[in-house]
Amino acid sequence: MAVTPIEVFVAAGADRWHEAQALRAHELVRLVPTPRHATVLLVAGTILESERAALDRVHDQLPHPREVVTWDEIAAAVDMADDVVDAVAFEIVGRADAVVADPTTSSPTRLPDEETHEWRDVGPFGQGGEGMMGGTPYGRAMAMTADDRDGLRLDRLQLRLGPFLGQLPGGLVADVALQGEVIQSIEFACAGSAPVVTGDRSVPVARRLLWLSHALHVQGLDAFAVRAARLARRSSGVGDDSRLASDFSSLRRRLRWTGLRSALRDVGDRDGVDTWARWSAHLDAISASLDGADPRLSPAGGSMPITAAELAETITGLTLTDAVSTIIGFDIDVPAMTTAAVEP
Amino acid sequence: MNEVEQLSAPLAIVVVSVVLVVGVYVSSVVGVVAFRSAAGQPLRPASAALFPAREARRLSRQQSVRTERPDMILRVLAPAGFLGLAAAAVTVIPLSPGIVVADVGTGIVLFGAAEALAIVAIFFHGWSPNSPFALVAGYRFVAVALSYELLSMFVLIGAAIPAESLSIGAIVESQADLWNVIRQPLGFPLFVIVSLGVTFSGPLDLLDSNDLAGGGSVEDSGIQRLAWQIARHAMRIAFAACAAAVFLGGWHGPLLPGGLWMALKTFAVIALLGFLDVFVARISAERFVRLAWGVLLPLAFLDLLIAGVGAL
Numbered sequence: 001m002a003v004t005p006i007e008v009f010v011a012a013g014a015d016r017w018h019e020a021q022a023l024r025a026h027e028l029v030r031l032v033p034t035p036r037h038a039t040v041l042l043v044a045g046t047i048l049e050s051e052r053a054a055l056d057r058v059h060d061q062l063p064h065p066r067e068v069v070t071w072d073e074i075a076a077a078v079d080m081a082d083d084v085v086d087a088v089a090f091e092i093v094g095r096a097d098a099v100v101a102d103p104t105t106s107s108p109t110r111l112p113d114e115e116t117h118e119w120r121d122v123g124p125f126g127q128g129g130e131g132m133m134g135g136t137p138y139g140r141a142m143a144m145t146a147d148d149r150d151g152l153r154l155d156r157l158q159l160r161l162g163p164f165l166g167q168l169p170g171g172l173v174a175d176v177a178l179q180g181e182v183i184q185s186i187e188f189a190c191a192g193s194a195p196v197v198t199g200d201r202s203v204p205v206a207r208r209l210l211w212l213s214h215a216l217h218v219q220g221l222d223a224f225a226v227r228a229a230r231l232a233r234r235s236s237g238v239g240d241d242s243r244l245a246s247d248f249s250s251l252r253r254r255l256r257w258t259g260l261r262s263a264l265r266d267v268g269d270r271d272g273v274d275t276w277a278r279w280s281a282h283l284d285a286i287s288a289s290l291d292g293a294d295p296r297l298s299p300a301g302g303s304m305p306i307t308a309a310e311l312a313e314t315i316t317g318l319t320l321t322d323a324v325s326t327i328i329g330f331d332i333d334v335p336a337m338t339t340a341a342v343e344p
Numbered sequence: 345m346n347e348v349e350q351l352s353a354p355l356a357i358v359v360v361s362v363v364l365v366v367g368v369y370v371s372s373v374v375g376v377v378a379f380r381s382a383a384g385q386p387l388r389p390a391s392a393a394l395f396p397a398r399e400a401r402r403l404s405r406q407q408s409v410r411t412e413r414p415d416m417i418l419r420v421l422a423p424a425g426f427l428g429l430a431a432a433a434v435t436v437i438p439l440s441p442g443i444v445v446a447d448v449g450t451g452i453v454l455f456g457a458a459e460a461l462a463i464v465a466i467f468f469h470g471w472s473p474n475s476p477f478a479l480v481a482g483y484r485f486v487a488v489a490l491s492y493e494l495l496s497m498f499v500l501i502g503a504a505i506p507a508e509s510l511s512i513g514a515i516v517e518s519q520a521d522l523w524n525v526i527r528q529p530l531g532f533p534l535f536v537i538v539s540l541g542v543t544f545s546g547p548l549d550l551l552d553s554n555d556l557a558g559g560g561s562v563e564d565s566g567i568q569r570l571a572w573q574i575a576r577h578a579m580r581i582a583f584a585a586c587a588a589a590v591f592l593g594g595w596h597g598p599l600l601p602g603g604l605w606m607a608l609k610t611f612a613v614i615a616l617l618g619f620l621d622v623f624v625a626r627i628s629a630e631r632f633v634r635l636a637w638g639v640l641l642p643l644a645f646l647d648l649l650i651a652g653v654g655a656l
Contacts, residue, residue: 004398033554035562036558037558037564037565063566100405167554168552180480180483181480218554220554220624220628223382223623226383227382230384259547259625261629262627262631263625263626263627267628270564321555321629322628323567324555325628
């Protein structure tokens, strides 16, 4: 039996990403922000063909001894009456204990240890650029100086974020250009013109609580994320739900003392609505649902749908931290985004 | 001032090691307890007490992954340097009346130097794995560090004024009648903010943070991760002990022996830092820099003014 929590990295397709957050409720499972910290890679939901290579790269980043657990296999095997999250947690603990006891069974490396792109290209130094600068050595654009927002010149670093990044919703892929910590440009790879849901009032309360759990994790409040995940489990019918509304109010009161409000106010402002206002709208909607009121009647705030292009516009010029907080604050419906991109 | 007993070199090494080992262990247990109480989980004191040992055993058996073209020297030097600086900072703090590992007359200068060099070690931690999130976290930390560093200098100098000495032992002596936490009420809270910054905790969790997929520690596994966590807790011990000595009257207190008072006060600050780490959300670096230069630095000036007027 495990005595310290098993560290798990979740690589979830867009369709199961929220559900997987429920694992935070389990004392013996700790969801970690990077695969390097994890013993178990949890693969959940539909992995698109375009995401397979990224999944293999994430897999190979786990240190030995490591193990892979697939949510959907377990979900298919359990009875209707049984709880999938409990079954997954049970499987994670069992498999992790086994692989730690016998490291020879550690999951083997999937990709060859070689460069995906050649260093060699055209030009005198082979990197493909002009003189000693520029080009895409090893397939990565060399960071070149460019004007920044403060009137200085600073290296511009191109990065692809996602689809399996701890701090962003599963399946979300974005190409960013960074100068220092500031986002100069961002483009959502799977976006197209898909409308992205933010404050749909028909969203079930359990999903909203799972959003809250992940969002708290990103803001550095992991312990409160555990509480939110437990409430989410209870709201979907696992365990006692008689005092759910009052327990949520108590969590909300505690959050008032964490400084979240001052951390999120004036961040990601769009049409006079900032990230804290969006959080408040989510929290109000949860309170309203738990009190039995029609959530559609709760005060609006960030309930407008936003397209990927509008989201990109909102976060351009923000620091990476604020951009992540802003994206999370919207509770983007990534499946809607991804499906729209796949079906032309 | 009491006769100061200068410890012999081997004894000094033993004392510093014991302080750090016990301190790091206690600090990580406090972290577990703080987390469980915030998460509403059962506290299970026995399991919490064993937690650091089990975690250390687990991480020491895990593979320490080598990243693509890391700066190997700095990768080793980052945790080693951070731990070494924490140890150096501990040496100038008097542990009980007359017992200090290194009785230097300029104790707070040495402490401040260790604190400033810690920024370099922390930057190495972000730089060395050759990974974008770690690099961003490292640079971001330096921006924040430059903003809190001045606060620390001002509040420590403020505490040195009534003692008329830069020796931490003398600063403790000067608090026999009135602790600095009351004489200079701004000093302690500002020093706590500095401590949160150096140990990247709670609101200033801007290095190894979840919004950057683990930030500076994004590539750390196994021993590498364990070493960094130990170094971070060691730095927390150094700052907690310094806060106890400089602001909370050090060994002064009724009934109990001085060494025990010092240990209790250090523990209280460790607990404060451990709980703030769990209970307070991260604020963005940009916001902190604004706050530090616009509000906290003027407050530090005021603290210095209070100390100066008090000394007249």
